[in-house]
Amino acid sequence: MSFFAVLGAIVTILAAGFGALQLVLPSRVRTGFASACALSWLFGTCIVSALIWVVGFVARGAIVPTIVALICVALPLVVCRIKGPPSFWWPDWRRLRAIDVVLASILAAQVVIIFYLSCVHTLGGDGILNWEIKARYAYENAGVLPATYLQDSGRAFSHPEYPLAIPYTELWLYFWLGDSNQFWAKTIFPLFYLAGVILLSSIIAQLTGKTWTGLVGSILLFFIPQVSVGGGSVIVGYADFPLSVFYLATIGYLIRACRPDVDGSFPVYGVCLAFLPWVKREGIVLWVFAALCGALVIVLRKKSPKNLLALLPGLSVIAGWKLYLLRMHAVSSFDFSPLSLSTLQCSIHRLGSILSELGSELAATDKWSFLWALAVIAAAFFLRRYRDIRASVVLAAVIGPICVYVLSYTFSAWPNYIAHLQLSISRLLMHVTPLVVLLIVAALPPNSAQVSEALSAD
Amino acid sequence: MKISRVAHISFWSIALAFFFCLSALRISRVAFKNSIHFIGPFHSTDSFFFFDTGRPNSSERLIELFGSIPASESVVIFTRSDERRSSFIGMMVAYLAWPHPVEIIDVIDRSPARADHHLETPGAYVFCRVNPPPSCRRGERFGETLEVVTAEKVAIK
Numbered sequence: 001m002s003f004f005a006v007l008g009a010i011v012t013i014l015a016a017g018f019g020a021l022q023l024v025l026p027s028r029v030r031t032g033f034a035s036a037c038a039l040s041w042l043f044g045t046c047i048v049s050a051l052i053w054v055v056g057f058v059a060r061g062a063i064v065p066t067i068v069a070l071i072c073v074a075l076p077l078v079v080c081r082i083k084g085p086p087s088f089w090w091p092d093w094r095r096l097r098a099i100d101v102v103l104a105s106i107l108a109a110q111v112v113i114i115f116y117l118s119c120v121h122t123l124g125g126d127g128i129l130n131w132e133i134k135a136r137y138a139y140e141n142a143g144v145l146p147a148t149y150l151q152d153s154g155r156a157f158s159h160p161e162y163p164l165a166i167p168y169t170e171l172w173l174y175f176w177l178g179d180s181n182q183f184w185a186k187t188i189f190p191l192f193y194l195a196g197v198i199l200l201s202s203i204i205a206q207l208t209g210k211t212w213t214g215l216v217g218s219i220l221l222f223f224i225p226q227v228s229v230g231g232g233s234v235i236v237g238y239a240d241f242p243l244s245v246f247y248l249a250t251i252g253y254l255i256r257a258c259r260p261d262v263d264g265s266f267p268v269y270g271v272c273l274a275f276l277p278w279v280k281r282e283g284i285v286l287w288v289f290a291a292l293c294g295a296l297v298i299v300l301r302k303k304s305p306k307n308l309l310a311l312l313p314g315l316s317v318i319a320g321w322k323l324y325l326l327r328m329h330a331v332s333s334f335d336f337s338p339l340s341l342s343t344l345q346c347s348i349h350r351l352g353s354i355l356s357e358l359g360s361e362l363a364a365t366d367k368w369s370f371l372w373a374l375a376v377i378a379a380a381f382f383l384r385r386y387r388d389i390r391a392s393v394v395l396a397a398v399i400g401p402i403c404v405y406v407l408s409y410t411f412s413a414w415p416n417y418i419a420h421l422q423l424s425i426s427r428l429l430m431h432v433t434p435l436v437v438l439l440i441v442a443a444l445p446p447n448s449a450q451v452s453e454a455l456s457a458d
Numbered sequence: 459m460k461i462s463r464v465a466h467i468s469f470w471s472i473a474l475a476f477f478f479c480l481s482a483l484r485i486s487r488v489a490f491k492n493s494i495h496f497i498g499p500f501h502s503t504d505s506f507f508f509f510d511t512g513r514p515n516s517s518e519r520l521i522e523l524f525g526s527i528p529a530s531e532s533v534v535i536f537t538r539s540d541e542r543r544s545s546f547i548g549m550m551v552a553y554l555a556w557p558h559p560v561e562i563i564d565v566i567d568r569s570p571a572r573a574d575h576h577l578e579t580p581g582a583y584v585f586c587r588v589n590p591p592p593s594c595r596r597g598e599r600f601g602e603t604l605e606v607v608t609a610e611k612v613a614i615k
Contacts, residue, residue: 011566122502125546132502140556154532154560157549183501220474223481229488375472381557423528446466 002177007185009176010191012072013169016051017044019075022086024271029264035046035202038195039268042249045188045242046275047073049168056144063435065175066142090123096211103215105164108195110222115190117228118235125180129158133330134167136180143171145268150330165279166239185236193234196245200434203252204441207390217441218381219399224433226367232427239280240427246276246283248434251397255390258297269294277318282405286431288315289400293393301387310379335420336411347410354409357418361425368429374438381443394439398432405429503550510547511601523598523606524582531581531609532559536588539564545589547604550582558582569573583607 005432017040025031033037051068059067080086124134133155138145150160170185177184196220205214222228233239250272258266267436273290291311298307325332337343362372375398383391414420463489498504502515524533526544537548545564550605552560565588583594585605590597597607 002495113489122505128502128551129553137556147555150555152559154562155552157562158553179499181499181501182503183497183499216474222476223478223485224489225484229485259465320471365480366484369477370473371477371485377473444470446463 002181002184003375005178006173006177006187009173010187012069013044013048013172013191014040015044016047016072016078017041018086019072019077019079020044020047022076022079022083024267026267026413027083027265030089031264032200032202033090036086036088036364038198038202039249041110041191041195042246042275044072044272046165046278046298046412047075048172049165050278052143052171053164056138057310060144065172066081068172078117081191082210085376092299100215103212103219107201107215107218110334110366111194111197114222114228116188116191118186118265120452121186121235123186124231124236124238125231128182129188130162130257131166131237131239132170132219132284134156134160134162134164135170135174135185138167139174139180140172143175147328150325150328153331156331156333159281159333162239162328163278163283164279165275165322166242178455181334182234186235189234189237189241192242192245196241196248196434197253198243200210200437201248203248204438206256208442208445209446213441213444214249216444217437220437221434221439224368224371224437226426226430227433230367230426232430238427240430243276243279243283243286244275244431245429246272247290247397248438250276250286251293251393251435252438254290254294254297257303258301258390258393260301260386266307266310270307273310273427274317277321279312286383287318289397292400293396296390296396334413336408337413339411343365345412347417348411350412351407353418354406357421358406358425361422361429367426371433371436371440374440378440378443385443394435398435398439401432402429467525503554506547506605507549507600510543511604513600516600517554519598519600520551520606522606524555524558527558527581527608529557531579531583532561533584534580535560535562535584535586536565537586539561539566541587548586551586551604555582557585562591577600579609581609583609 018036019029020043021036021039031257048068051071052064055064055067073323132147134145145164149155152160169188173184173188174180200221201211201214201218203214204217205211208214208365224418225233226243229234232240235239250269253269253272257269269290273287273294276287276290291314294310295305297310298305311447324330336348362368380393382394386394405425409421409425410415412420461581475480475559485607500515503517504515508514509521513519533552535548535551536543539545545562548562552562576592583590583597587603590605590607594607
């Protein structure tokens with residue numbers, strides 16, 4: 001029975017996301033069915049969580065899930081009625097090569113393993129104490145996060161100030177289950193993995209023009225221990241992997257939007273961009289870099305300045321959440337000192353040890369295998385192959401957040417800032433990991449001519 | 459041209475082979491050592507408490523205990539920062555103690571984790587890998603490492 005309840009929750013999330021996707025895509029654009037499902041999942045989780053939060057201002061109890069469910073079902077129906085039925089393209093199975101079938105089978109097996117691992121592992125410490133805690137407390141408080149929790153300094157360790165995309169997606173499952181349940185709450189994370197590998201395959205395949213590279217990229221993702229089994233990995237219920245999938249979609253669709261012959265990518269970029277700060281607080285850092293990359297693409301590709309409006313929804317999310325926290329007098333954890341020049345001056349000496357620790361982290365083969373070494377080599381290939389704005393976008397999107405994260409530890413309020421770094425840096429690096437995989441795999445095909453010419457055509 | 463193509467393919471094949479082999483070893487070591495157990499509403503917290511105390515279904519028992527004291531009364535949790543598991547279990551207890559206000563006190567530096575709030579009357583004291591003072595009557599024990607003493611059982615000498 002619980003299985004069907006969870007299935008109902010997932011289907012409604014997909015329905016809401018699908019409606020939103022159709023709404024933002026131009027009518028004439030055909031999307032791949034798998035990519036549409038993956039994007040529907042990403043959009044759906046954020047729409048459902050945001051709806052629960054907003055409806056919670058005016059209603060409580062059973063009315064909250066009822067209204068949200070009605071919107072989830074109505075949205076795709078209304079959009080299809082207005083814009084006509086959606087148009088998908090499907091892979092031509094007869095034209096698939098044997099290597100593609102073999103790689104796709106390996107990928108499918110990996111996804112099954114991730115689902116299995118998610119079942120046998122518990123939620124991690126932060127999975128319970130930062131994320132599931134909010135879902136549980138909101139469920140017990142008629143679907144609304146209690147103000148007393150937000151103001152409870154005794155529970156400041158659980159970061160009451162973190163945004164609600166992940167906990168309220170778990171809360172949506174609880175509404176359907178009729179009870180809070182730590183086991184079923186985990187089911188959303190393998191779905192983020194599935195969405196991630198679909199998007200990674202599709203983005204890489206479109207970038208390189210080869211299906212096999214996309215599949216190799218997705219297979220490679222599983223073989224990064226930090227992603228598949230590490231602390232903060234897909235299977236322990238942290239927000240970092242979902243955030244990395246949103247970031248991949250944001251940058252991936254921005255790269256697509258660089259091509260003049262691809263339509264409908266920029267609106268998808270805009271929506272994913274807006275959702276970044278709603279998934280995790282660090283999403284603001286990713287939002288800044290993705291927005292800068294977007295602005296760069298608009299200027300250099302001579303797109304209409306109207307496209308800059310895509311930055312507004314994300315700004316609204318950041319401002320809205322901040323305002324809400326201020327209004328609720330929410331407590332914050334004291335992990336970082338306030339940003340100021342004097343603090344920076346006092347703690348800039350930390351930078352040497354921080355960089356040294358970062359080096360050790362990147363070289364930790366038990367977490368990353370040779371990912372970062374390969375990334376450095378692949379970056380050279382990538383720059384040679386894509387001598388256009390796409391190289392700048394991908395490299396800025398990878399290097400920029402890492403620099404900010406590293407610099408942030410100079411403001412660490414922990415007595416032992418190295419312990420702070422050691423505890424959290426792996427998870428922060430995960431945010432850019434799918435993009436690093438893209439960087440590596442895009443360097444794999446030996447024939448470079450066709451891709452380097454793709455943009456210079458117009 | 460042909461040589462560079464062969465070199466390119468060889469380099470990436472070898473690099474990826476090393477990558478996959480190294481990761482596969484690590485992943486297989488970590489991945490398949492667990493099996494499904496404690497499927498239930500407290501799947502994860504029960505597992506953590508079982509690992510620490512050896513007692514099953516601790517989450518429900520703790521919630522039951524906290525349910526027996528008025529919601530306005532606080533729960534004071536004693537932990538020790540020199541033992542990572544103690545702080546972790548302390549936070550898990552705080553998670554389950556909702557809707558009671560909680561205060562986590564580190565007995566090593568003798569200070570509450572956050573000292574800028576005023577707690578309600580304590581309704582229960584929880585000792586996570588910390589020995590209760592001799593003045594306390596014996597409370598509800600969860601294995602050797604966790605003990606909950608309700609306020610009425612605390613006898614002040």
